[in-house]
Every structure is written in C-alpha cells, then in structure tokens.
Amino acid sequence: MNKFLVWTLAAATTVAASSAFAARDSISIVGSSTVFPFSKVVAERFGKATKFKSPTVESTGTGGGFKQFCGGVGVNFPDISNASRRIKQAEFDNCQAAGVTEIVEVLIGYDGIVIANSVKADRANLSRKDLFMALAKKVPNPNGSETLIDNPYKTWKDVNPTLSATKIEVLGPPPTSGTRDAFVELAMEGGCQKFAWIKALKKTDKSKYKEICHIIREDGSFIEAGENDNLIVQKLNANKNALGIFGFSFLDQNSDKVQASNIDEEQPTFETIADGSYPVSRPLYFYVKKAHVGLIPGITEYLAEFTSERAWGEEGYLADKGMIPLSEDERASIGGAVKGMKALKSL
Template structure:
C-alpha cells in the first residue's frame, strides 16, 4: 500500500508539472547578444513554416542567460540559453543544484571578435600586446623590472609609437557578456603572455596570472556599452576616434558604417575566422533544457530547424547573417547528438 501511495504521489507531481509547463505555448530563449540575431532568424522562419508559435528570444548576455536558464525547471524558466562561450563549470554546477540535470550542449558555429572603428577613419592595425597594454588595469613597469604599475597610457601612441596619438577610447560589453569573456581570454590574455615573466605565472600562480591578464582598467579608457552591439556601432559612427568590440556578425551587417582592425597582421573575414588564422575568434553555442522537451511545444522541431543544412550549413541562411559554419563532419556529429538529445555529462 505504501509503494502505491508513493507512486501515486510521484505521478501526480509529474502530471502537475506537465500541466504547469503546458501553460506556456511558445519556446523561451535567452542569452548571448551575439547569438541573438542567429537565434532570432531561426525563430522567425520556424514560426512561419510550422504550426508552432515563434519562440520568444531575449538578448540578456551570456552570463545573464545562464543565470535564468539554470534557475530551475518549469514554465517560469527559459528552455534554451544562447552563449558566445562555453558554459562555465560554476554555471553547470548551478544548473545541477537547481535540478536542471540534463542540459544538451549545441555548438552551432564560430564568430570572430572584432575591434572596429568608423569607416570615416583610417583602418587600424593592432597587436594583442597593444590591446593588453591599452586596456589592462595594471601593466608591466616600463623600467623593465618584473613589477606592475597602474595603467598610465592615455593615447595609443603611448602604447606603441607606430600608432596614432588618439585618446584610448574603447566601447565594449559588460562583465555579463560572453563577448567580454572571450575578448579578455583571447585578446587581453594573448597580449599579456607576450611578457615572459607574466606567462610563467600561469604555472606557478594561476590566480595572480589571471588577475593581471584579465582585469580591465576602470578609469574611462574602456567604456561599457551594455549588451546592445548595435548601440556600439551607432556610437562609433558618431565618434571617429573610438574603437568598439563586438562580434563579426555585427561588422558584417554594418560594413557601410564600421570597419575592422587588423589584429596581429590578420583582418577578420569569413575565411580567416573559419580557418583559425584570425586570433580573436570563438565558438558559439546554445544549451537546451531536456526536461522541457515534449512539454513546451516545438522544442525538438526548433532544434531540427536550427541544425538543418538550410540553416547552419555552408550555404545556409545563417551564414548570410555572419555566422561561420562548422565543418561537414562536425555538423553531422553534433546534429546526430542533438537529435538524440544527448546531455552534457561534465565539463
């Protein structure tokens, strides 16, 4: 009798949860502003071509998206979280803690992080070392000693004598953004490692190493412009001396207004990002809550649309939006895993 009661209670709980979930009749997607335009166009096409409502897509930033997504299971929480970097171990653990157990990871393609300025200005050529020295909170002492000082550089010429004497003004994303995380890791750290004594700290004192390489100055040289990359484009158009940080897709969509800087001798293009020559490039993802599949209408069908050749293929409509596609074998492997809803086991 006790077993029957336990089973009845469990079944009732599941049925109640299903009933609550069914109260929402469209997919809820949050997360990365970089992945937003790709997710949005898939959502729109999906809504027009199927019996399901178009998913609601919100640009909250990667970190903000994971915070909502990992908050729990149920109608109050998003079904999918877009990300311009891989989920962090702490975020994955937060999901597990809040009973978001089966999370499906979907690598969708690649993007480059561009450092751009107005087309009214001269195109800029930078190195990752230049970017680190211009934007780090603390930089190596110019006397050659293995010590740090508060960043004293006011102009680009102060950083590198071959650069113009323009004031350092860089518009970029906030700490909640995956673009910020990727820029810090790929560009800032990439330049930071050029100093051998700092690079050596990665093995001996990793926390100190990250503190030096990852912390951006807060004296006005770096200006947080929110999660709206279109706003950065507008501000660059108004200020010809400023630089801005955003994803390649926004450059691709606004090439009449802004141009990309060369970084370490390479200009970000579809080809240089795809083959890895451009040094500030990163993978793009979205994450799916398996517990919601079959309860919130259309999730499996949305995933099928996103991972179809007409969408994410080499000549798919997402490439027209600036996404760099995965290789054929990678798409086939990931597409199969998505169709089978294989959850992420660990990081």
C-alpha cells in the first residue's frame, strides 16, 4: 500500500472519529442516584454560566453507570460516571478491555448511609449487629454453635429484646446501587464481625465470609425499591413501621418527612460523617473518560466548576445540598490531579 493511501485512510479515520464525537454537543453523565443531585446542580449552574449546553445527567445506579461508561469510547458512551463507592476491579478491567484505558478518578466528598423512618414514628436506635441479624439471609444458630440457619426473625424484638415488636420491613436499593454495596460492606459486615468465628473466616475463607455477611434475605423483610429515593420516602410516609435506606444528603432534603435512626449510638450529622464517628459513612466519586476530553465540548470546564471552592468547598453550594466536603488539603491535592487529568494506572 503506498504512503499516500495510508495517510489518506488515517486522515479519514480521524475525521470520522471527530465527526462521531461532534454529533453530540453536550456532556453525558450517568451513575449513582446519591451523586445525582450534586451532579445535577453543578450541571445546571454550568449550563447557565458558560457557553456550553447543560450536561445530561441520568440516575442509573453506580453499577449500571459503570456498565454504560465501560462500554467503549465514542459518542454512544457516557463521558462521566458518578459513583457512591470506588470502582471495582472487575469494572476497571471491563473498561480496559473495551478500550477505555484512561480513566480519571475524582473523589468529591463524603456521605452517610442512613436507615430512616417516618417522623410520625419513634426514632429507631439500632446497632450494626441488629441490622445484620434482621437482614442477612443466613444468621448464626441461636443455640450457640458455629453454624448458620435461614433467617427466622420476623420482628425487631426477635433480633434484640430491647427493640419493638414491629415487623421487620426495610426498603432499600437494588444490587446495582452503590448505596446497596456500601450498606452491606459498612453496616451488614460491621454487624457480622461481632461474631468472632465469622470474623475469623475473612482470613481463612473469604468467599464464605462474604456470602454470610453480604447476602440479604429474600423472604419479603427487605424490599427492593429501585433507584428512586423519592419513592422510598413516599412509602415510609405511608407505612410508619417501615425503615428505608438512602444517603444522608437525601435525608437532609426531606427532614420534614423522615428521620434517621441512631446507629451504634451515633446520629448521622454533617459533623459525625465528616469526622468518621458515624459508622456507616462512605466516599463519593465520579470518573471521567480522558479520551473524550477535547472532543466532547465542555468537559474540562465542567470539571473546573465541580472542583471550584464555590461548588465543593466548605461553604459551597454542594454542602448546602448535603454533601460533606473534603478537607482543604484533600481538595487541593485532588483538584491538582484533575487539572493534570491524571489517569488511574491500577486499583
């Protein structure tokens, strides 16, 4: 093949690729329902204050977002994926295999997972052990042996004699949700580890350990309510005996309707989540496809807005929305990495 033909084909490929990207003139963002309201407000302000169109933000759940984001490079795939947990190794590997080889990770702040109920009911006082015993598919045999049985508990009093005789009804997110992942890791596993023999399995049989600590019962006590946190609030209002699982930021916006349970004697607040004393706290992220920067208009400028002090700072508008800000040093370090578009090499 002569050099002119090779150059022509290469140029045609570049033009075709650029044209494909040019077919979309706004940023596409998917992912976490928890990060959604933060991303949405940044997108709206960004659209009003700049020459760029407001980004399209979809609430697909963290896992669903990564599935789309890692599908490939090009106009048909999202530019940014919001996440209420860190990307998993399998998701990172899927991205690499599909040609999404340069991913910029942005830690944006912190959130707490709350277990809430209607303000028309008494506030619940629960421990992580209570949550594990109420919601795990299999629980330790009450005869004291190091064996498991199918979860027999019907009421909270069955789980812990100091709790009410109310039926166990917990509304929560589906398996694709980062909130679900964080809940089982922080709350369920935290309670599971109160049993020394199960905790020991983490070193000797990790898959068995995760099976015990992470699998939620499927007999109706836990009700999957989808990715729509508004729906959970509506259902809690209709049933004052039920509990619901969602992020602190959503609680903050609906404090006239729902209240948070105390977990291990800690109430989720701005301060207890920021200092880590509330035991069910987690980091929030978004991930950027570096290959799309400069091809989809406005990505660099959107990142600059999100990581500005007026947005993610201690007095920023995201804090007003309920996001717990990073420390000043964290913001400086991460902001610098974002400007340099430093991609993840590995997890």
